[in-house]
Amino acid sequence: MTKYIFITGGVVSSLGKGIIAASLGKLLRARGFSVINQKFDPYINVDPGTMSPFQHGEVFVTDDGAETDLDLGHYERFTDTSLGKLNNVTSGSVYQRVIDKERRGDYLGGTVQVIPHITNEIKSRIVGATKQFKPDFQLIEIGGTIGDIESLPFIEAIRQFKAEVGIGNAVSVHCTLLPYLPTSGELKTKPSQHSVSVLRSYGIQPEILVCRTTRAIPKTEREKLALFCSLPKDAVIECRDMKSIYEVPLALEEQNMADVIFKILGVKSKAPDLKGWIKLIEKIKNPKKTIRVAIAGKYTKLSDAYISVVESLKHAGYANDAAIDIKWINSEECLDEKRAKEMLKDVQAVVVPGGFGIRGIEGKLNVIKYARENNLPFLGLCLGMQCAVIEYARNVVGLKGANSAEFDENAQYPVIDLMLEQKNVQAYGGTMRLGAYDCILKKGSVAARAYGKEKISERHRHRYEVNNEYLKQIADAGLVFSGMSPDGMLAEVVELPKLDWFVASQFHPEFKSRPDKPHPLFKGLIDAAAKRVK
Numbered sequence: 001m002t003k004y005i006f007i008t009g010g011v012v013s014s015l016g017k018g019i020i021a022a023s024l025g026k027l028l029r030a031r032g033f034s035v036i037n038q039k040f041d042p043y044i045n046v047d048p049g050t051m052s053p054f055q056h057g058e059v060f061v062t063d064d065g066a067e068t069d070l071d072l073g074h075y076e077r078f079t080d081t082s083l084g085k086l087n088n089v090t091s092g093s094v095y096q097r098v099i100d101k102e103r104r105g106d107y108l109g110g111t112v113q114v115i116p117h118i119t120n121e122i123k124s125r126i127v128g129a130t131k132q133f134k135p136d137f138q139l140i141e142i143g144g145t146i147g148d149i150e151s152l153p154f155i156e157a158i159r160q161f162k163a164e165v166g167i168g169n170a171v172s173v174h175c176t177l178l179p180y181l182p183t184s185g186e187l188k189t190k191p192s193q194h195s196v197s198v199l200r201s202y203g204i205q206p207e208i209l210v211c212r213t214t215r216a217i218p219k220t221e222r223e224k225l226a227l228f229c230s231l232p233k234d235a236v237i238e239c240r241d242m243k244s245i246y247e248v249p250l251a252l253e254e255q256n257m258a259d260v261i262f263k264i265l266g267v268k269s270k271a272p273d274l275k276g277w278i279k280l281i282e283k284i285k286n287p288k289k290t291i292r293v294a295i296a297g298k299y300t301k302l303s304d305a306y307i308s309v310v311e312s313l314k315h316a317g318y319a320n321d322a323a324i325d326i327k328w329i330n331s332e333e334c335l336d337e338k339r340a341k342e343m344l345k346d347v348q349a350v351v352v353p354g355g356f357g358i359r360g361i362e363g364k365l366n367v368i369k370y371a372r373e374n375n376l377p378f379l380g381l382c383l384g385m386q387c388a389v390i391e392y393a394r395n396v397v398g399l400k401g402a403n404s405a406e407f408d409e410n411a412q413y414p415v416i417d418l419m420l421e422q423k424n425v426q427a428y429g430g431t432m433r434l435g436a437y438d439c440i441l442k443k444g445s446v447a448a449r450a451y452g453k454e455k456i457s458e459r460h461r462h463r464y465e466v467n468n469e470y471l472k473q474i475a476d477a478g479l480v481f482s483g484m485s486p487d488g489m490l491a492e493v494v495e496l497p498k499l500d501w502f503v504a505s506q507f508h509p510e511f512k513s514r515p516d517k518p519h520p521l522f523k524g525l526i527d528a529a530a531k532r533v534k
């Protein structure tokens with residue numbers, strides 16, 4: 001039978017609950033258990049696909065085409081699993097289902113209420129994922145902070161769920177912050193005590209407390225937390241700030257967090273196999289060089305907006321015994337070519353990531369032109385690939401008026417155009433070409449050599465594509481279309497094989513990289529960049 005672990009947060013937001021949930025998942029996976037993570041988000045959006053990355057960070061995409069919270073990226077990277085639609089639940093999606101049922105008349109004249117209808121729907125999302133994946137452990141993280149009005153139905157649903165599955169089948173892990181007061185030189189426990197008491201007032205006694213802190217928790221503070229939160233001392237877990245998020249599982253393991261949970265759940269303890277992970281952490285902590293990589297995008301003020309790209313670069317760095325130093329370039333600042341050159345002269349590689357809308361596009365084109373003309377290793381992702389095609393069309397093919405129909409509906413040469421299937425799409429939410437599609441790579445191409453195979457599957461999130469009317473003309477001028485959809489109709493990868501690394505994809509490789517298995521396209525980029533570091 002599946003055992004459930006609920007993860008909540010208190011005191012402040014941005015505690016890194018997602019990393020803690022992912023790390024716990026890793027510890028269970030390292031013991032050979034099957035694990036799935038779920039994220040429950042209390043906002044009313046049906047999914048984060050319609051939210052600005054400035055507000056919510058990256059939109060992560062799963063194989064089955066769900067647009068999800070970025071925590072699913074952490075879950076997949078730590079536990080090396082492939083998650084999907086059922087793993088991210090929002091209040092919006094819960095209410096939508098309940099209201100749809102109400103409109104159909106399913107409630108037979110009853111009054112539809114938060115309890116039981118909304119809470120039942122939330123519980124059914126837990127059970128739905130259990131039925132589909134049949135995991136040994138199901139880890140459910142509730143977004144937001146305890147005390148928020150909007151997360152109350154989720155907390156109530158957990159309370160009911162825990163009671164229904166009974167003691168020994170579910171545990172609550174509550175994550176809090178211990179602020180440090182420099183004036184008194186103390187880590188303060190009171191906010192955590194209050195947070196636990198709020199959680200208790202909702203009927204949930206946490207079995208584990210994970211405390212985020214900048215320094216070691218002294219014994220007296222640990223005892224105080226245990227006493228006031230009604231916990232055994234070994235259930236108070238310290239989670240200190242670490243250089244790398246991938247160290248967190250080892251820090252939790254050192255404190256036997258999994259064993260504490262097993263004791264409560266009556267699960268027989270097993271020794272974890274963390275050999276590979278420990279080796280990885282050694283590599284992460286002892287880089288032999290630093291590679292400077294530029295990311296030229298629009299949402300550069302918030303690094304979470306490109307979190308999977310950043311992580312993928314780091315993964316490829318680990319494989320090269322290298323630390324990655326990201327240079328954020330706001331593409332709007334590269335509107336003149338000289339400025340672009342100035343910005344790029346101290347980096348060993350550049351990534352132009354995905355995005356939407358015209359802002360900063362001309363700057364991205366300048367960045368790509370510089371990379372192409374100066375043999376600076378370049379990786380283009382989705383919009384970055386579309387920009388690479390526009391740049392090549394304008395500056396090499398000679399189609400000066402080349403553009404994407406996304407930026408100029410009346411472009412003289414719309415080398416990037418709306419996909420046919422998108423022409424009649426009206427609503428924004430969940431209507432892009434989403435999720436995993438196959439791609440066939442050209443034999444002997446840079447991409448095929450990087451992957452070591454010719455048939456690949458990658459995740460997508462776009463409405464526009466290379467306009468096939470221009471494909472031959474552009475290809476004749478030297479840009480290699482090295483990846484196409486299996487029907488040969490949609491350009492998936494372009495490359496310039498004569499350069500050290502100039503590859504761009506319509507898909508998003510960043511969603512499938514793992515810390516110990518870097519994605520081939522990121523690895524190719526960083527391998528080429530590494531050669532430039534003395």
Ligand code: GLN
Pocket residue numbers: 353354355356357381382383384406461462463464465
């Ligand atoms: N805006 C482009 C499109 O819709 C690229 C999307 C992306 O980069 N994810 O096709």
